[in-house]
Amino acid sequence: MNANPIELPDVVNRYLEAHHVRDTPTALSTFHGSATVTDEGVTHTGTAAIGTWLGTAASEFTFTTERLGAERLDDTHWVVTNRLEGDFPGGRVDLRYRFTLRSGLIGDLTIAP
Structure with missing residues (x-):
């Protein structure tokens, strides 16, 4: 089932918007205290x-982000696909942001192609 940005849980939208403008305090407020983020294998x-x-994260490169789609797997699992284009090696990549929600916050986030 595809979801447009309005259908995403508020906490996911708040994270994506804050991270896009590099508002670290707001982005951080969307995570559960024991959350994990896996990015670039770390x-x-x-x-x-x-x-x-x-x-x-990504502070050494300049890039644009375009949301390609979103999918609700179940009540606590969402996948958002973003295309990044910029001056990083390869210049273009589609990344899947796999969110697991816990107690109304992001419990786990995995970012990978």
């Missing part, structure tokens, strides 16, 4: 580690 556990990741 897992960051807990809000301190996720805050560090948010502050440095």
Whole structure:
């Protein structure tokens, strides 16, 4: 089942919007205290580690993001696909942001092609 951005859970939309504009405090507020984020094969556990990741993720490159789609797997699992284009190696990649929600917040996020 595809979902347009309005149908995504509020916490997912808030994270995506905050991360896009690099608003680290707002993005961090969307995570459960024991959340994990896995990006580029590295897992960051807990809000301190996720805050560090948010502050440095993709900061060395300039890129644009286009949302290609979203999918609801069930009440707690959502996948958002974004296309990034910029000055990073390869210049273009489609990434899947796999969200697991816990207690109304993001419990786990995995970002991978």
